[in-house]
Amino acid sequence: MQKANEAYNRFAFIKAIKLYEGQLSNGNNSIELYKRLGDSYYYNGNYPEAEKCYAKVVNFSTKFNPEYYFRYAQTLNNAKKYNEAETVMKSYYASSGKTDLSKDWNETKLMDGIKRQSGRYNFNSVGINTPASDFGGSFYGENKVLYTSAKDTGVIFKRKHSWNEKAFLKLYEAEITADGGLQNPILLKGDINTAYHQSSPAVTKDGKTMFFTRNNYINGKLGEDKKGTTYLKIYTAQNIDGKWKNVKELPYPINSDGFSSAHPALSPDETQLFFASDRNNSFGNSDLYVVSLKNGVLTSNDVTKLGDEINTLGRETFPFMDSSGILYFASDGHPGLGGLDIFAAIKDSNGKYHVVNLGDGVNSASDDFAYTFNFENKKGYFSSDRNGNDDIYGFTENKPVTFDFDYRSTVFGTITENGRPIADFNAQLFNAKDESIATLKTDSQGKYEILLDPYQNYKVVYTKQHYADKTLNTGLLKPLEKKEMSFEIIREMEVVVEGEKVKIKDGDDLTEKLKLSPIYFDFNGYNIRQSSQKELGKVIALMKDRPNISIKVNSYTDSRGRDEFNMRLSQNRAKSTVDYIVNAGISKDRISGEGFGETHLLNHCLNGVICSEKEHEVNRRSEFIISFK
Known part of the structure; x- marks a missing residue:
């Protein structure tokens, strides 16, 4: 005994x-x-x-x-x-x-809740499972997944909560196929894999930093406490020329020699690290915790245990947060179909998580865990031992998970002209792929409100006939976050210069209207100097906000130099200016250019006439002549 x-x-x-x-x-x-x-x-x-x-x-x-x-x-x-x-x-x-x-835990209530979330997935085989333990599926870049396997240990291994079997886990990467399968698995390169366990990686969006789980491994040896117990710890590694190096253990209070911490996961904005730990748990189960990050580095020791609506007396483990801010995790402490089930959770306005079971299909009477999900293309992976051993399963979500409240972010505001609200102003929402996904109008008070999926890059384009367009980026908003975007709009035939409204009309030169500084080029060349890019930015901004305006760029030189050289130089400068504006997103059919060399001098400084540098400078100019469709 x-x-x-x-x-x-x-x-x-x-x-x-x-x-x-x-x-x-x-x-x-x-x-x-x-x-x-x-x-x-x-x-x-x-x-x-x-x-x-x-x-x-x-x-x-x-x-x-x-x-x-x-x-x-x-x-x-x-x-x-x-x-x-x-x-x-x-x-x-x-x-x-x-x-x-x-x-x-009542059967009727439990099954009703599970039924509401069931039938939302189509499943597919991933193609890389082996007779050994294979699990996980952390996204790595746009077309790869990192996962855990014991396939090269020579022993058929079933993952155990305690990790005490002698077949050790290593980290691999695999390519994502067009249908969401996985292929061409290879062992991760570098110092990431040891003779002991490593698992559950999470990589920053720039692909440079990895957080992962490993046995307490010190100077090439397996660490133990006084009782001979080896704990799990969270480590970081850096991607250097395709190899994972500079492996470091995260400090206390993330890790300790007296408890385990494992399964790191990053928030969408990478300011938080979620993980599982059995600290302060006399009954031996794990709970979910979170700590603050900045640029992949711990900013403080503010390790916080998630609330009782998440953590139970059972096991809460394998956290993952998708790009919309939904927290997914595995638990056998919440009512479910048996073993570890996968749950989704989101905070309400009072900071309390609402938890739902992801339903039949993803969940079974066996252990189901390690859920990852690409919110943009609705594809993901989870792991399960429903067939007697840990395997990875692929899925496509055909209907979003539902909660008992709307957790989306909100952008709202009022559009006015000279302080007067403007009704029926269009507000069109575009996603990161520049796809239009919603359009609404301001009410009689000039007010509008748009609901957004959290942590997504959106832009709103405001349009109305006879007014200049306006484009604003929403920024990454947290769930339930509200952001006001109110502004004064101006007419299409107006510009604001130095705080004053200025009328514009067909044939005007924006150089005069916008009070542009001269557009400078390299001496005797046609590369636009950085000092002039700010001035061209003003022209570009005006064109983006007024899609009915086209511009002709006229480029001129002074009389110094050969006539044919100056003509060619001005033509090249006009072309460089047009190319710069087109590369900034303006359609080619709205911008044209022509070089006139020294044929349109504004003063007496002809060939052979002695003039000051200031007098010659008057002739070296660019015009931006506007025309309306």
């Missing part, structure tokens, strides 16, 4: 099970043995055997932690004994003094 307990305390549950079963054969029927044996089965996903042990504990003893009611209910739920699970959960809440939530 002592050897069994020592193995149990080292999380060596496979060995502990054999020793505890030996004790049962020898006639030891103590409640303490059933507790430990039940927990050992539980941590290895053998819920039917765990159920038998927990039944002994709660039915034949009065001296046990109320949390065993909770764990017993979990195993009953896994066996689809939903009504029994509800009854046992009622006993748990009664004995623990906590608010009674046993109705959430």
